Amino acid sequence: MRQRKYSTITGFMGAVQDRFANYQPARTMEEMVAMAAKIRGCSGLEVVYPQNFTDPAYVKRICDENGIGISTVNLNVKGEEKFRYGSFSNTDKNIRRESIRYMKTAMDAAAELGCGIVTTALLNDGQDYPFEIDQYDAFMWALESITECAEYRSDVKISLEYKLAEPRIHCLFNNAGKMAYFCEMTGHDNVGVTLDSGHAWLALEEPADTVSFLAATKRLFYVHINDNTRNWDWDMVPGTVNFLEFIEFAHALDKVGYDGWLTADVFPGRYDPIQIMEKTYEWMDYIFSISEKIDNAKLKELQNKRDTFGILDYIRSLM
Numbered sequence: 001m002r003q004r005k006y007s008t009i010t011g012f013m014g015a016v017q018d019r020f021a022n023y024q025p026a027r028t029m030e031e032m033v034a035m036a037a038k039i040r041g042c043s044g045l046e047v048v049y050p051q052n053f054t055d056p057a058y059v060k061r062i063c064d065e066n067g068i069g070i071s072t073v074n075l076n077v078k079g080e081e082k083f084r085y086g087s088f089s090n091t092d093k094n095i096r097r098e099s100i101r102y103m104k105t106a107m108d109a110a111a112e113l114g115c116g117i118v119t120t121a122l123l124n125d126g127q128d129y130p131f132e133i134d135q136y137d138a139f140m141w142a143l144e145s146i147t148e149c150a151e152y153r154s155d156v157k158i159s160l161e162y163k164l165a166e167p168r169i170h171c172l173f174n175n176a177g178k179m180a181y182f183c184e185m186t187g188h189d190n191v192g193v194t195l196d197s198g199h200a201w202l203a204l205e206e207p208a209d210t211v212s213f214l215a216a217t218k219r220l221f222y223v224h225i226n227d228n229t230r231n232w233d234w235d236m237v238p239g240t241v242n243f244l245e246f247i248e249f250a251h252a253l254d255k256v257g258y259d260g261w262l263t264a265d266v267f268p269g270r271y272d273p274i275q276i277m278e279k280t281y282e283w284m285d286y287i288f289s290i291s292e293k294i295d296n297a298k299l300k301e302l303q304n305k306r307d308t309f310g311i312l313d314y315i316r317s318l319m
Contacts (some may be wrong), residue, residue, distance in 0.1 A: 001289050006281045007044030007071035007263045008036055010052040013273055023269050029053050030062055037066035039274050041281030044071035046119070046263050049106045051076050056112040070113045071261035072159070072222060075106040075120035078167065086125040088145035089138035089172060096145050103149040107156040119194045119222050121161035126168030138172055143185055150188035159221035161194035164202045166233060175203045176210045180219045192221030196265055197249060198228045198235060206245060208252035215256035223258065224265035225284060235267035237276065239283045247315060250284070250291040293318040 013032035016023050027035070029052055036045050045068050053059045063070055077087035077099050085091070087099040106118045125142060127133045150158055162179040163171050173179050176193065183191040193214050200207040214220035227241045228234040239246040264280040294315070302311045 001285065001292055004281075004284065004288065005043060005071070005259075005261045006041050006284070007046055007069070007261050008039065008042055008277045009046040009048065009074060009263060009265060010036075011048050011074075011076075012264075012266070012268055012277075014052075016268065018267075018269070024273065029059065033059075033062050033066050033068060035274060036277075037068050039277045039281075041285070042068070042264075042277060044069040044261060044263075046071050046074050046261075047113070048074045048076050049109060050102070051079055056109040060113055070115045071263055072115050072117045072119045073106045073110040073113065075103055075118050077102055077120060077122070078124045083124050086133075086138070086172075087122055089122070089125040089133075089142040091133075091137075096141060100145050100148055103146075103158070104152050107149065107153045107158070110156050111153065116155065117157040117159055117222060119159040119161060121163060121194070122173055123163055123167055123171055125173065126171040128169045135172070139182075142172065143182065146182075146191060147186045147188065150186050150191045154188070154190055156190065157221055158191045159194040160191070161196055161199070161224070162203070163196070163199045163233070176200065176205060176213060180214060180217045183219050184217070189218075192219040194222040194224060195220060196224035196226065197238065197246075198224075198226040198233050198265070201228055201230045201242065202233055204230075206248070208245070208248040211249065211252040211256060211258070215258070220256070220258060222260060222263070223253070224263050225280065226265045226267075235265055237266055237279050237283055239287050243287075244312075244315065246287050247290050250288045251294060254288075254291060255296075290315075290318050 010032045013035045014027040036042055047053055047059055077083050090096050110116055110118050160179055162173045164174045165171055179193050195210055197207045200210045225238045227236040227238050229241055264277050266276055266280050268276045
């Protein structure tokens with residue numbers, strides 16, 4: 001089985017919380033990097049700016065010292081009070097300018113860190129109640145803002161993550177199709193999509209289908225792996241719920257030639273973060289080991305015959 005590039009997110013190595021409880025102690029960046037270095041199978045970190053770091057040189061030094069690569073810079077424009085009503089689509093032009101400044105700084109950091117990509121989720125951009133925002137203005141402000149950022153550095157990719165809901169009841173960028181077309185509208189090849197498998201299920205997509213679509217549009221830039229019951233973004237260990245679908249997802253990733261990072265966006269909650277991340281990579285390795293056994297010619301033959309249960313029995317035989 002070929003080696004996969006797995007990473008984890010710095011935010012999940014420290015204090016996390018849900019609506020009801022706090023979990024894990026707060027940790028310094030140095031402590032989070034040291035924890036990540038102990039995770040079997042982990043070779044990279046998605047570093048969160050500005051909450052977890054502001055000095056790229058310092059982050060690069062401690063990651064190098066711990067033998068950890070950097071998969072991407074995660075720009076968090078939802079955690080601060082000023083972004084309560086949105087970031088790149090905010091009605092306040094000054095907040096939009098601040099979001100652009102954050103993005104440009106994150107892009108500089110990504111270049112300095114050698115990863116060359118910034119991922120960000122515009123989850124405060126959206127609405128909770130009818131008529132709360134002017135959706136056309138919001139979309140066009142976001143387009144104007146992201147386009148300016150794309151023009152700032154063509155050598156750094158901007159990868160935008162969509163989600164149906166949370167924290168907004170209706171997120172502005174809520175499915176793969178809308179997100180991909182938005183990227184196309186910027187007119188720049190360095191703007192693409194972060195596919196989060198859990199967000200795909202939440203949007204009633206099938207991740208394998210979304211992989212194929214985003215690859216066809218040349219907008220598949222980055223991948224988050226996690227699982228859920230399709231009714232909420234639970235960020236569970238991949239394959240523990242949607243097992244067959246994860247095999248199909250893995251098969252699609254290989255078919256389209258995705259060789260980028262697979263980042264564990266898995267919520268540790270009451271569990272040990274190191275164990276949760278290790279189990280994520282173990283389950284993904286097992287899933288890929290099954291996917292790699294698939295004889296594509298045989299699969300295609302069964303698909304052409306529309307032999308649905310022949311297909312399922314064949315996949316089951318590989319487990």
